[in-house]
Amino acid sequence: MTSSRPRILQVGRLLPALESRLAARYDVHRLADESDPRAFLAARGAEFVGVATSARFGADRALIDALPHLQVISSFGVGLDAIDLDAARARDIAVGHTPDVLNDCVADTAFLLLMDAARQGSAADRFVRRGDWLRGTYPLATRVSGKKLGILGLGRIGRVIARRASGFDMDVRYHNRRPVSDVDYAYEPTLEGLAAWADFLVIASAGGAETRGLVSKEVLRALGPKGFLVNVSRGTVVDQDALVDALANRRIAGAGLDVFEDEPKVPEALFALDNVVLLPHIASGTHETREDMAQLVLDNLERFFKTGEVQASAL
Numbered sequence: 001m002t003s004s005r006p007r008i009l010q011v012g013r014l015l016p017a018l019e020s021r022l023a024a025r026y027d028v029h030r031l032a033d034e035s036d037p038r039a040f041l042a043a044r045g046a047e048f049v050g051v052a053t054s055a056r057f058g059a060d061r062a063l064i065d066a067l068p069h070l071q072v073i074s075s076f077g078v079g080l081d082a083i084d085l086d087a088a089r090a091r092d093i094a095v096g097h098t099p100d101v102l103n104d105c106v107a108d109t110a111f112l113l114l115m116d117a118a119r120q121g122s123a124a125d126r127f128v129r130r131g132d133w134l135r136g137t138y139p140l141a142t143r144v145s146g147k148k149l150g151i152l153g154l155g156r157i158g159r160v161i162a163r164r165a166s167g168f169d170m171d172v173r174y175h176n177r178r179p180v181s182d183v184d185y186a187y188e189p190t191l192e193g194l195a196a197w198a199d200f201l202v203i204a205s206a207g208g209a210e211t212r213g214l215v216s217k218e219v220l221r222a223l224g225p226k227g228f229l230v231n232v233s234r235g236t237v238v239d240q241d242a243l244v245d246a247l248a249n250r251r252i253a254g255a256g257l258d259v260f261e262d263e264p265k266v267p268e269a270l271f272a273l274d275n276v277v278l279l280p281h282i283a284s285g286t287h288e289t290r291e292d293m294a295q296l297v298l299d300n301l302e303r304f305f306k307t308g309e310v311q312a313s314a315l
């Protein structure tokens with residue numbers, strides 16, 4: 001059956017409301033419904049002019065290569081580490097994503113994790129549910145207000161985290177590849193220096209090859225036995241084995257993690273530890289933010305098919 005509506009390949013499942021809105025505007029085919037996606041792409045890849053995907057499912061070089069008439073990729077999420085931007089650039093394919101609309105919720109989650117790791121909210125909740133309160137009081141935790149917050153990656157989300165920190169009277173410094181010109185926060189030229197200074201080190205940088213393993217064993221050593229790590233970025237930014245070791249052996253005080261190296265797999269060694277809070281990658285996961293992200297996925301496609309440019313370009 002032919003259609004005058006642009007033919008879009010949907011990679012992986014999206015929010016049901018987004019899927020139906022996409023299907024109402026475009027001629028959508030879901031790759032996830034195919035029993036042999038590779039064979040399907042080899043036979044029918046030339047039909048598609050657009051891809052709708054997410055930060056999780058991305059669009060790798062093999063997929064892009066299999067779609068010779070691809071013009072636009074619209075991704076649900078801000079992270080671009082699962083999209084081969086070089087492959088897209090080389091073919092002049094537009095890439096849209098969903099920056100900014102999720103800044104507040106991701107920053108809120110950074111503070112949820114920071115507060116929980118330091119004040120032991122989840123662990124104390126387990127203590128009550130186990131009936132342990134009947135046998136004794138909960139151990140003391142760590143104060144958050146007035147402490148030193150180090151931010152790795154003072155981008156869109158990092159800046160909102162820094163703003164949240166002012167409500168807790170925290171002193172903020174940051175590390176980036178380069179200093180940012182329009183902020184007053186102090187720049188730490190090395191990540192180890194930032195970790196050594198900070199009580200709380202929050203990772204808000206992008207994922208991908210450039211940041212892989214940045215939070216190394218040495219950085220964790222610099223953070224030290226009183227320091228906490230929070231990660232709302234990508235698990236790949238941290239040397240996960242070193243982090244598990246540091247938590248198990250109390251070489252850092254604790255951690256709050258929304259992201260992991262090989263999601264949804266979380267190192268089982270962490271399950272028994274009360275000094276780490278584990279979340280299933282939910283930082284942007286509110287009704288309001290996911291709706292805004294869905295709208296931007298649609299807006300990116302709509303703008304592209306009208307003007308040849310997406311609204312929020314990743315390139």
Ligand code: 8YV
Pocket residue numbers: 054055056057076077078079080102281283284
């Ligand atoms: C994803 C995320 O959108 O935006 C990102 O980069 O990691 C999340 O907000 C979500 O996991 C869906 O892929």
